[in-house]
Amino acid sequence: MHVVVNAAQSVDGKLATRRREQLRISGAEDFDRVDRVRAAADAVLVGVGTVLADDPHLTLDEEDRRVERLRNGRPGNPARVVADSTGRTPTDARILDDAATTYLLVSPATPVERREALEEAGAEILVVGADESGGDESEDHESGDDGHVDLASGINALAARGVGRLMVEGGGEVIASCFAAGLVDELHVYVGSLVIGGRDAPTLADGEGFTESFPRLDLVGTERLDDGIVLSYEVAGD
Numbered sequence: 366m367h368v369v370v371n372a373a374q375s376v377d378g379k380l381a382t383r384r385r386e387q388l389r390i391s392g393a394e395d396f397d398r399v400d401r402v403r404a405a406a407d408a409v410l411v412g413v414g415t416v417l418a419d420d421p422h423l424t425l426d427e428e429d430r431r432v433e434r435l436r437n438g439r440p441g442n443p444a445r446v447v448a449d450s451t452g453r454t455p456t457d458a459r460i461l462d463d464a465a466t467t468y469l470l471v472s473p474a475t476p477v478e479r480r481e482a483l484e485e486a487g488a489e490i491l492v493v494g495a496d497e498s499g500g501d502e503s504e505d506h507e508s509g510d511d512g513h514v515d516l517a518s519g520i521n522a523l524a525a526r527g528v529g530r531l532m533v534e535g536g537g538e539v540i541a542s543c544f545a546a547g548l549v550d551e552l553h554v555y556v557g558s559l560v561i562g563g564r565d566a567p568t569l570a571d572g573e574g575f576t577e578s579f580p581r582l583d584l585v586g587t588e589r590l591d592d593g594i595v596l597s598y599e600v601a602g603d
């Protein structure tokens with residue numbers, strides 16, 4: 366599995382405001398680049414925090430790209446995936462419409478009735494184990510969260526369904542977990558020319574943070590878009 370993380374942040378590393386409301390950090394040129402990255406992916410993954418905050422659709426904006434995928438025997442849109450330990454995705458979330466397959470990675474703690482309601486709403490439920498290493502409930506900022514799914518197992522389940530290239534769009538908790546589990550191959554960060562500030566605002570990699578064995582990156586590209594810059598990295602080998 367090849368995992369590509371993409372996010373837009375302010376100069377001070379924030380993905381959104383402390384109110385966790387969606388914020389336009391980049392502009393039209395960068396959204397077109399994001400659409401290209403999505404078009405190359407078999408699936409796009411976000412955390413349920415992003416679903417609750419942004420209600421994203423996670424489909425392609427450009428019809429030409431959808432047509433090209435169909436011509437190549439692929440679904441018009443990449444599949445959508447939510448890391449959603451206890452099935453908190455609302456049944457009327459935009460990602461549950463029929464524009465693409467939507468997988469919810471839930472833990473065994475998700476009640477059966479909740480799983481059935483989400484399936485009824487259009488989701489394919491993949492039950493994967495809980496992450497033993499992360500997800501300290503006591504530190505989970507007012508999220509009502511109760512544990513994290515094991516993303517490595519989730520990725521294996523996706524691979525078994527034909528996903529070979531996964532784009533991770535956020536938010537900060539899920540990106541941190543991907544790095545902590547050593548799953549990331551590429552990182553693309555759009556740095557917008559603004560300061561958001563706020564110690565409680567989400568950053569590119571939240572979670573517990575590293576005190577050693579920091580993920581090291583090789584800077585492989587820079588591109589000026591809109592009024593900001595895209596930094597492209599590959600994750601360095603050992």
Ligand SMILES: NC(=O)C1=CN([C@@H]2O[C@H](COP(=O)(O)OP(=O)(O)OC[C@H]3O[C@@H](n4cnc5c(N)ncnc54)[C@H](O)[C@@H]3O)[C@@H](O)[C@H]2O)C=CC1
Binds near residue numbers: 384387448505512540
């Ligand atoms: N600027 C950007 O590019 C983006 C910004 N955002 C912003 O990020 C914020 C949402 O980010 P977060 O609150 O960090 O939520 P998140 O989207 O990272 O979701 C975290 C939640 O996912 C669930 N989860 C299940 N398994 C997990 C695992 N293994 N690791 C981590 N989480 C797991 C937990 O319930 C956890 O609370 C919103 O304000 C949104 O607007 C989100 C995506 C992109």
Ligand SMILES: Nc1nc(O)c(N)c(N[C@@H]2O[C@H](COP(=O)(O)O)[C@@H](O)[C@H]2O)n1
Binds near residue numbers: 372392419424
């Ligand atoms: N790349 C990027 N630039 C910004 O300025 C942003 N605010 C975001 N946010 C994320 O993009 C997703 C929106 O998806 P849809 O347009 O609904 O398909 C969502 O995950 C936002 O958090 N990204």
